[in-house]
Amino acid sequence: MRQDLTVNLVASLLAFAVGWLGRALVHYYRTRMPAGRVWRLDRDRRVVMVVGESGGASSAYPKIPETDALAAMNLRQFLSQDLRLHEAATVRARAFAMASDAEENLVVIGGPLHNDVWRLMADRLDAPYEFRRFPTDHRIVCVETGEEYGESDLDRSTLVDHAIVLLARNPFAARSRLVMIAGCALLATSGATQLFARGEIRALAKAYDTKSPLALVVRVESIGGYVRPPVVVAAANFAQAPAARTAPATRP
Template sequence: MSQDLMVNLVASLLAFLVGWLARNLFTYYRNRRPVARLWRINRQAPVTAIVGSAGEREALWEADALAAMSIRQGLSRDLKIHSVATVRSVAFSLAAHAEDNIIVIGGPAMNEMWKVYADRLNAPYKFRRTSNGYGIEAQQGDDFFGEVRRPDGTSQDHALVILARNPFEPSNRLIMMAGCGFLATLAAPVLFSYSFARQLTRQFDTKQPVALVLSVEDVGGYMPKPVIVAHAQFAQV
């Protein structure tokens, strides 16, 4: 009797372990693997996030900080990367950290490191200063995306997200994200959520650099799911 009981216990334990392993493998391949393929972080190198530290509107500093917090939480939860240094651009040392896995949060109005890295990429989209702030324009063609406030109180904003290799150390990753305004900067990290990661890894070869323009709306305090309105892969030397 005791031997039969032991056999049943072992069989139950094995069935539990097989089920647990199957569920975790399914979760990994469905959710975490696409996120990892999108990030492509070199785990042998540090991860440093650079946030803005100057600008005309203080509110954008808050957006940078909140976006950085979201990024840190996502990396910790999805990739088990728990050490992400966050540095303001005025305190960032190129001599010490230029070759890290770099995450630049905040565009040229707020983050001077945006220009340093963007100038070495020749990405198909860039920020351009306008009379009302900054907008995102295509390097070729007439496409232009900015921040729009409508008479009915709703608004639309756009963010530029660039996934590339670090131009100072190609084995490491460079991620750049910034909105024309507060709303899109805050929303940009959503691209690294499970659903967007699955979509993007199916649509693009994430080994190659890609630039994405994200549109987000504010409708009476409600923010619908952001939408990718423009994208282009590009060559990186």
Template sequence: MIDEILSGVSGNLFSGAIAFVFGLLARRAWSRWTKTRPAGQLWGVLREKRVELVLTTAPESSPRENSSLVFPSEAIAGGEVSSYLTNMLKVECRTRLSGTFPSTSWNRNLIVIGGPVHNNVTRILLSRLDAGVEFDGHAIVLADGRRFQAETTVDERGVTAPIADFGLVIRLPNPFSSKQHVTLLIGSNTHGCLIAARAMLHENVKLSSRAVAGKESFCLLATAHVVSGEVQQVQVVESWVPGSALRGAAAFPVEGPAGLREAISATDNSAT
């Protein structure tokens, strides 16, 4: 009798332990899924688990603005994006520089950090995409004519320093491959690139996901304060869906390596 009771108790404890462990694992899996799925949709990496991350090759004429070959804020943005994609979303992320970007990689899933002034990859892609936004020097100009540009101040030593900047996220089909996408993280100034990146990371994922409402193609405009060189309080201020993804010759498919090289060369010549 006692043996039967003990056996029943042991069985119930064992079943309860299994149910507890299963419930704990299920809750963790659900929690991770609810965090990663919106981010995966935002970055477009739910199915494609490999991306090419392209950083701007900084001009050698700006020694005080660049660290090695990359602008500091853009290097931080690249590190944060790469870490997030690799650790949170389990994406293989290969980092390259715009100045040495190979022609064989243009038709892949691209994330490009840097504006068209210094980043030739951004410049070429923008010339083949219709994102409903233009650039006038460092100013971001929307289709309705509104202009957004970094705000600066001059300190007592006469040094110009940014106090606010704007970041722009453009996510559209890759003009060199209809099966892939490009995500451009652009700033009015170099801090804006970091603002654009952070609008797509961590606590901002949910807000940005709501702003784009699950669309695969979208644009986000974000702003933030810059205090002592640090980006603070990123906020998305505008979002829109481009009416037409491809512009001009980009509407025609590019086939094969030779066709890809020819299309890139033609676009680069027209953009410069």
């Protein structure tokens, strides 16, 4: 009887181990692997999220656009859930320090109107899509064809906005990642971050070559306050110049 009990116990432990290993493998291949393929972080470096500041900000009372703050919160959550990365610093564009932050994994949130770091990085990427300022708004423009994407009201209850998502190497550190996300108006910046949610990032990793720098134009639609999942309406890989050499960063 004792021998039978031992055999049953060993069999139960083996079944538990096989089941746990199976679930872990499924989670890895369905979640961590596609997330890792899209994020491509240098795990030896920090993740620094740089958010914009509104025109009414002051050094004493900085004001961060609500959509930028929400976008940063979403991305921190996705990194924690899918890559087990629980620490990501968030800094205002004005507080971004080249000496300590330039070579980290950078996530730049908010376009050139509110975030000077966007302009700093975009000028070094030569991406196929870019923000351009028009008399009344900012729009995303295809450099080659001139096609424009912006904000529009389809009817009284339906609002459409577009965002740029750029996945590239950090121009100041070849092993580090640069992710840039910004909408033309308020809706798309936070809405576009849903591309990094668990199901969407799996589709993103499958559909596009994320080994090479990638530019995406994302459509975000709100119907009566309900924001639909983002849709990629244009995409292109692009060449990127070698990373610039910078002075050694002062690590915290």
